Amino acid sequence: MPTPADVWAAFDAMRQQGPLVQNITNYVAMDLSANALLAAGASPAMVHAREEAADFAGIAGAVVVNIGTLSPSWVESMHDAARVARERGTPWVLDPVAAGATSYRTKTAAELLELNPTVVRGNASEILALAGAAGSGKGVDSTDASSAAVDAAADLAGRTGGVVAVTGDVDVVTDGTRTVRVTGGDPMMAKVTAMGCAASAIVGAFLATADEPLLATVCALAVFGLAGERAAVGSPGPGTLRWRLLDELYTLNERAVISGVRLS
């Protein structure tokens, strides 16, 4: 079981190395993801043209593929970048936004799963849909609790050979054998669009500078959740939370991480 000290060590290492993280992400998420990566200590690049997506994957420390506003040419770029990442042993994250909402999304996410993402990070309805279970979702939002998708996540991890993270009131991270729960965050986080996309981007940053994907994912979600939890304190609404989250990612220190992170 990782400890809060492990979380701090992984965060500190990521900040010191400042990894380059390629994002093929959606129009809604680009700004928050890039700012969250910068605030946390990584270098974001939003690079999706077919002409350069694969080349960029060759120089990135991690690749984050997010199907939020997908279209056919973008999906080709996603495949190109994921293929290069897999060939080179570069970690890559799949965020299957709204998988289950339309057959195009579900099919696209299923095809990307064939390229063995190091981590799949989604909400419970998305993970249930990808695993072929009942999850319905409401577009990009989950209608299921993360606890309902634990078995689906383990099943999916068995299929990809990687890690699957289900976020929500509790974040559940599994490789099919080991399962870690990250408690924290704040319900108001779900009222800021692209919050999950930013969480996926932060997972990419931690993967780039850690050896072990399960540990990296737990640490990333613990830091992100703690930043959101602290940002929510005294925030009158999602607008303030959104900006304070960036400040928290920037200022979180060892004392706050050691006393604030809760893993089980």
Ligand SMILES: Nc1ncnc2c1ncn2[C@@H]1O[C@H](COP(=O)(O)OP(=O)(O)O)[C@@H](O)[C@H]1O
């Ligand atoms: N009810 C909640 N309580 C605490 N944290 C939450 C809650 N809902 C979402 N979060 C946090 O918000 C972030 C985004 O998760 P989520 O809303 O599940 O993703 P998505 O935006 O993809 O649906 C994660 O860090 C998650 O832990």
Ligand SMILES: Cc1ncsc1CCOP(=O)(O)O
């Ligand atoms: C609203 C919306 N529509 C297409 S992508 C997107 C952003 C979804 O972000 P998240 O999954 O992090 O809530």
Ligand SMILES: [Mg+2]
């Ligand atoms: Mg999402």
